[in-house]
Amino acid sequence: MSFKGEYQIANLEQRLPNNEVRCNLSPRNCKMKEGQLGFCGVRGNRDGRLVTYTFGxxxxxxxxxxxxxxxxxxxxxxxxxxxxxxxxxxxxxxxxxxxxxxxxxxxxxxxxxxxxxxxxxxxxxxxxxxxxxxxxxxxxxxxxxxxxxxxxxxxxxxxxxxxxxxxxxxxxxxxxxxxxxxxxxxxxxxxxxxxxxxxxxxxxxxxxxxxxxxxxxxxxxxxxxxxxxxxxxxxxxxxxxxxxxxxxxxxxxxxxxxxxxxxxxxxxxxxxxxxxxxxxxxxxxxxxxxxxxxxxxxxxxxxxxxxxxxxxxxxxxxxxxxxxxxxxxxxxxxxxxxxxxxxxxxxxLENSETTLPDNELVRHTYEWRGDITSIHVQAKNPTNKATSIYYRKQSDASELWKEIPLAAEESFRFILAKPNAEESGLEIALPDFIVSNLFEVFDRAHFPTISIEEGVSENDRTALPKFEGKQIPEKLKLSLAEPNP
Ligand code: SF4
Structure with a gap:
């Protein structure tokens, strides 16, 4: 969906003459004429009022x-x-x-x-x-x-x-x-x-x-x-x-x-x-x-x-x-x-453990590589019945799998983290009607937008797992502040 459609009146509005508004949410204090957006691109002036386009x-x-x-x-x-x-x-x-x-x-x-x-x-x-x-x-x-x-x-x-x-x-x-x-x-x-x-x-x-x-x-x-x-x-x-x-x-x-x-x-x-x-x-x-x-x-x-x-x-x-x-x-x-x-x-702390149900499940594996220590799994249940998907470490010899329940028509995304240096990968088992994608998380608080299935595009290029780059250009090097007094 687009975020540019609906909007609602925002907090921290300062109304100004000539239908202008100022936003006092961040220190930029953007002043906007009618129809303009602020620096962030998600708050703007609609009919002389400060609005947010991203509520919900x-x-x-x-x-x-x-x-x-x-x-x-x-x-x-x-x-x-x-x-x-x-x-x-x-x-x-x-x-x-x-x-x-x-x-x-x-x-x-x-x-x-x-x-x-x-x-x-x-x-x-x-x-x-x-x-x-x-x-x-x-x-x-x-x-x-x-x-x-x-x-x-x-x-x-x-x-x-x-x-x-x-x-x-x-x-x-x-x-x-x-x-x-x-x-x-x-x-x-x-x-x-x-x-x-x-x-x-x-x-x-x-x-x-x-x-x-x-x-x-x-x-x-x-x-x-x-x-x-x-x-x-x-x-x-x-x-x-x-x-x-x-x-x-x-x-x-x-x-x-x-x-x-x-x-x-x-x-x-x-x-x-x-x-x-x-x-x-x-x-x-x-x-x-x-x-x-x-x-x-x-x-x-x-x-x-x-x-x-x-x-x-x-x-x-x-x-x-x-x-x-x-x-x-x-x-x-x-x-x-x-x-x-x-x-x-x-x-x-933990998702619950269970044995796999009798119905047929599709299995996927993911092998840890390079510096990657976590992935996001995104799974959509397109049916009107609740179901579950399952995961476990590749090294897990028991019959037990962790279970993620999915409500009817729910799309859920969750992280799986590498637990130790020796662990080689993950297994994921899910009903064949589930639409799923895996995303490699490069560092913490990273929200990847391109899945493994789509491939890593030029726009998503990263240092991981192997990057032979040059050092940062001279013009970007900064002289850092003096020590605190
Ligand atoms: S419009 Fe956006 S960038 Fe400008 S002051 Fe408000 S929050 Fe900050």
Whole structure:
């Protein structure tokens, strides 16, 4: 469907003379004449009123894992329902979701419609207790986020907001009461970086992050380290210093690996030793929980007790497994408090297991390759009867399969993550009338739009799994900010 048809009056409208309006949702404060759209391409001026074109319109709903969102200290391993909008109030040169974040590139096939009620019904039916507002920045989906988050709260469902937080204080005041968990992406403590690579600016992001922290919300911060741009030691020091000075040493900080994408393809993935160096620096400076992201086979993504060193949560890619972490957020070895929330969501961790039914099923396999550690499976039940699809690890010798129920005419998308380095692949079994596609997920919070069956097009070219590119052009290299005073 197209997102350009229906619209509704938007919040944070400022009406101006001559039928002009100003949007006070993001710090751009776009001023629009009648018929014009704002920078984001999804809010505009209709007959002198500020409207949103994307209430109830976004990309396909997707069941994922909370680790997808750079949230490690809230219900590790919990299932989430990821909700991605279209359009964005930024235009980051390396955006991995550019085909849906930049309104002009959005294809009708990627736009789906839903209501707040239908989202809650889907989450409850699939035993999901966290809604995640993610992929493209949810700021420009403001009205729909709030309407749905209110209903979620009533249904006992948490709301997670993954954002670059380029948002006005006024808009954040509207949002804060409805969100429980914030994953804030701070790109760099560097104004020049923001201006050149995101088209936004830094101060509103820092102000919003401080406000979220002061409001006592669950907060984790992530920092994408771009090869040769923001992956040096000074950048890590600036980031850790800002978190320490303005938030607190207990706030988790994630240094995230970058892959070439969108307008920054002529480069390579962030070298892992630079990420590891950033982690050492941030820990030495006093941060208590520092992780690497988009790196699979390393202890740098697992959680350890800062008192006795025992492993609390083991992670491989997006897969998390509780080790000595106890439900009261203490270390099972030394008994000290270790800063985790919502450990009572254990019942929403896993899909149920069953044996395969007698009816004939079509089987597909997927072999893990390169750096890919997760895939999305999209399955549509075109019939008016409920059914199920099934999956398991290739190495699983038992007769048990995980089951995903599908309601009549439901289309459901879900993530399957590689659980360890040795695992070779997956098996999926489904009735022959199910229409299904597999999508390779390049990095976390990536929403792929081209399935394996369609092939990887020139537009979806990526560093994965093998990319022999050149380093980033000289003109894009930036001098990073001075150290914090
Ligand atoms: S949300 Fe969109 S229309 Fe509003 S100020 Fe930001 S970019 Fe402009």
């Amino acid at each position: 319109k976004g990309v396909h709903l997707t069941e994922e894992l909370i680790e997808t969102e750079a949230i490690y200290h809230f219900a590790p391993g919990a299932k989430i329902l990821s909700l991605g909008n279209i359009g964005c109030n930024l235009n980051c040169q390396y955006c991995q979701n550019w085909k849906t974040s930049q309104a002009k590139f959005v294809e009708d096939k990627d736009v789906h419609s839903f209501t707040p009620e239908s989202i809650i019904e889907t989450a409850l039916r699939h035993n999901i207790r966290v809604l995640s507002w993610t992929y493209n920045d949810p700021v420009v989906w403001h009205e729909f986020v709030i309407a749905t988050a209110k209903l979620a709260k009533k249904a006992g469902i948490y709301n997670l907001y993954k954002s670059a937080c380029f948002i006005t204080e006024e808009a954040l005041d509207e949002l804060l009461p409805h969100i429980d968990i914030f994953s804030v992406s701070i790109k760099a403590i560097d104004e020049a970086y923001y201006r050149k690579l995101t088209t936004g600016w830094l101060q509103p992001v820092l102000d919003a992050t401080k406000k979220i922290y002061k409001a006592g919300k669950h907060l984790e911060v992530s920092n994408l380290m771009i090869t040769d741009v923001s992956d040096n030691e000074q950048s890590a020091r600036n980031m850790a210093g800002w978190v320490l000075e303005n938030l607190g040493p207990e706030i988790p900080l994630h240094f995230v690996r970058f892959h070439p994408e969108y307008r920054m393809r002529d480069t390579v993935r962030t070298p892992i030793d630079r990420l590891e160096r950033a982690q050492v620096i941030a820990k030495e400076m006093g941060l208590q929980h520092v992780y690497l992201g988009n790196v699979a086979n390393t202890d740098a993504t697992s959680s350890f007790c800062n008192f006795c060193g025992s492993k609390l949560v083991h992670r491989f890619g997006l897969a998390a497994h509780l080790e000595s972490l106890k439900q009261d957020s203490s270390c099972g070895n030394c008994g000290k408090a270790v800063h985790f929330n919502a450990l009572d969501l254990q019942d929403s």
